[in-house]
Amino acid sequence: MRFSKLFGKTLRQAPAEADSISHQLLVRAGMVDQIATGVYSYLPSGWRTLRKIERIVRQEMDRAGGQELSMPSLQPVELWDLSGRHEAFGKTLFTFKDRKEHTLVLGPTHEEVVTELVHRHLQSYKELPLLLYQIQNKFRDEPRPRGGLLRVREFIMKDLYSFDADLAGLDRSYKKMIEAYNNIYRRCGLPAVMVEADSGAIGGKDSHEFMLIAETGEDEIIRCHNCGYTANAEKAEVRKTPSAAEEPLPIQEISTPGVTSIADLARLLNMPESKTLKAVMYMADGNHVLSVIRGDMDVNEVKLKNMLKCADLRMATDEDLKGTGIVAGYASPVGLKGVKVVADESIMMGNNFVAGANRRDTHLKNVNYPRDFQIDIMGDIARAKAGHECPRCGHVFLTSRGIEVGHVFKLGTFLSEKLGAYFLDENGEQRPCIMGCYGIGLGRLLAAAVEQNHDEKGIIWPLPIAPHQVYLCPLFLDNTEVASEVERVYNEMVKQGIEVLYDDRVESAGIKFNDADLLGLPIRVTVSPRTLKSKSAEFKLRAKGESELVPLGEIANRVKQEIAAAADT
RNA sequence: CGGGGCGUAGCGCAGUCUGGUUAGCGCGCCACGUUCGGGACGUGGAGGCCGGUGGUUCGAAUCCACUCGCCCCGACCA
Structure with missing residues (x-):
């Protein structure tokens, strides 16, 4: 990709309404654009990153036995009345009337639809467990969207729904998803912490959130560094130590x-x-x-x-x-x-x-x-704080802040019962499916990645999800030798399947380096009259300070080596 | 929904209190030239329904009313 043709310019100043660091950097890097409160476009390089995340998520869902499908965003309101969640969601539900005055819902999630689908197509226990997932846009009229992409009204979400015959099956599905989630975050270069979470009024027994640790996170996480107990502060148990008993005195x-x-x-x-x-x-x-x-x-x-x-x-x-x-x-x-x-x-x-x-x-x-x-x-209605003691081992709690980038629930049978997702078991008896649901907000994960990985100059993308792997940066492009050598390097990289953003603008070094830092591509390769004196290019990692000179003939291989190293982790 | 703030060029802002030629500045953009390994400079250009509607006035970016939008805090966020 040639920089001069890339749609989405870099901005020196962020728009005044961009408040969170991820929002500012994503806008300045030309990756996203806001059109209304909590509603965003992904520009080409933002979309590239989103699709990389999506690809990793899809691979792990498939590997865990998930089957991808697509479900409608337009959903009849009756489905929501049936599940009883029309009221529970309340105003968060986007609703409107069609030309026949029939009320439709813009799906905020797809449990109702998928359960209805299973109701119609599932018959026997032999078809279980069933893991269905989708990666689609969801709509929620949030009371207050905020933080750029962190809380939005239209968002891309991966949701997987599990259907099992019994509780043991649900446990297996749940464990499988946790494993898949850990793989996803690791492969994205964004290791997340799993914490015990509140499942809300409608949830079932177990619920866990996956948190990306970041100063700016809006959730508080309680951690015990001794036994490993971790929980959202909303959920965390607290060990309450009795104070010394005294003889009751008169009031x-x-x-x-x-x-x-x-x-x-x-x-x-x-x-x-x-x-x-x-x-x-x-x-x-x-x-x-x-x-x-x-x-x-x-x-x-x-x-x-x-x-x-x-x-x-x-x-x-x-x-x-x-x-x-x-x-x-x-x-x-x-x-x-x-x-x-x-x-x-x-x-x-x-x-x-x-x-x-x-x-x-x-x-x-x-x-x-x-x-x-x-x-x-x-x-128990106490809120856990730093300094409280761990209920498991008595060690003192520490807290940190995090951004929720995934949530898994054991739902149980309330939806399958209401919407009729039953199957026949070995004995010919009709039983409701036991359900779980497992969500990852892709856009939020992208924003959280920036929130966690940046410096004062810009974004520092983990290599697996960077929009491009290499920022190819010629200086003095009007120098014919630079122009021809960098063109050769560019073609070689493209030929080798390296994703390279070639800064073909005739701009000064300062502008190019600053844009490189802002965009945060993991590898920067500079070609200039200076490097050409030793028939070399400069190789530098965004995340590190040092750079090295690499002979022009080897630079593509050096880059590939780096990419391979990142893929192993 | 409650509280606060803000809408003037692609982005950042001044001008509004105290109404009065042609609405400015920086960045960015276009053209030419000189520079250039960490956001250079010169010259010349393009770009505005001053969020919208209605009012007050000889005259409104500026005053008044209504309205739309955006941001922050809170409520809220299965």
Whole structure:
């Protein structure tokens, strides 16, 4: 490819609306273009990278026994009513009416369609396990697209759906996919960390996410470096250590003017935060719910939501608090009536707590459960943090940030039952398929790759997914010797099947080198009067500082050697 | 949906508060010339419905109303 003919120019400055680093660099490198909020075109070099990722994904899906198919993006809304997910998805679902006033959905995912498909075509257990996948555009009217390609409304996704006869089969399919996913990320040069994840209200038992570690990631990952336990902070278990037990003392009011936070309270009373109780009011599907947890921990809203089995959960506003008897900053379950109370187990690990008094500027000392207040539900609603102890081995947790680049679920049978994906087993009995689903957002993976692999000059592509492998960079192209030698090198590389971007512009060294760094192609080969003095070209890796001179006759082989080395990892 | 910000040339911006010739600047683009191993320079050019609609006014990029779009924070994101 000749640079002068490549559609998609490099930009010195990123558009003002590009905020995330990957968005800025992908736009500046001429790889993507935004047409509306969360809607992007892939320009030729961006599309090349996307297709390289896609190819690796496809190969691994096929290798794991997947069969590729294509399913419609236009889906009848009835399918979504049947599965019950029309409501669950809510406004995220793009819907519209056709000319006959019939409502259609732009598919945000294809579980419904694939289950319907299986319903019609699957008959016997002998056809199981069945692994079907597609690589297609999906549509979600996200409340807030953001971060360039990281969260968009139209995106290319690989989704595989597994159908098994029994739970053991599902486990096998699930394991196979995890293996395939690890292969994919490794082959892309983007090693991802698998973490335990929340499966959401509709998910089944197990769920794992694959995270690309990056400073800018929006997910927090909990890691134990001792036993290897890793989980999304939303999901992570927490070991709660009991504080020393004391004789319960009589409850006592104390004056705490202006003290509305746990930190201030602990400081004022000169006691650890674990001696306090934290109470936070939420609205769950419109109903008041008071959460109570020991003061040294925070409420994990995902866990709380799962426990309440509610569709909508948000923190209560001052308006919501009116008439409940709760006073913001001094909230407490003590003496509270008519409000559902959910508590974390940690409130049983300790006693003589300081809690709010539901009165301004007042707290209560020596509050003990269950002596002083009652609760409706007890469970784990704590959010894991760095410094907490690992529930498996007791080692101290570390945290890092990551970008979710894959998600696998064990779905179970709720969809196959609703949509009728049954089969006949050995005994002639009708049973629902046990399903799993396994997704990778290709565009997000591409963006995450940039988010993770860049420097102040530009992108640093891992070789397997770089749009081109080589940036061929002649200097002083108006010099006839340079022109003829570089042309020869270019033709030789093309002949050898090397993917080379040939910068055939008559531009200064600075411009070319800066564009080379911005585009981030893994190998840069420079030909100039200087290198030609020793009948050589300069060979340099984007990821490394040093360069070497390689004789012109050997440069193509040197490049091939490098490519082969990257393919082995 | 709540809060904040922004729409002027392909990109980055000034001009708007305080209305008044032909709407500017840098980068990029085109032509010619001199340079050039880390974003050189000269000369000459092309490029604008000042997001849209309606109003106020002798006169609107500028004031008012409505509207559309984009970005950020939050809510949300099976």
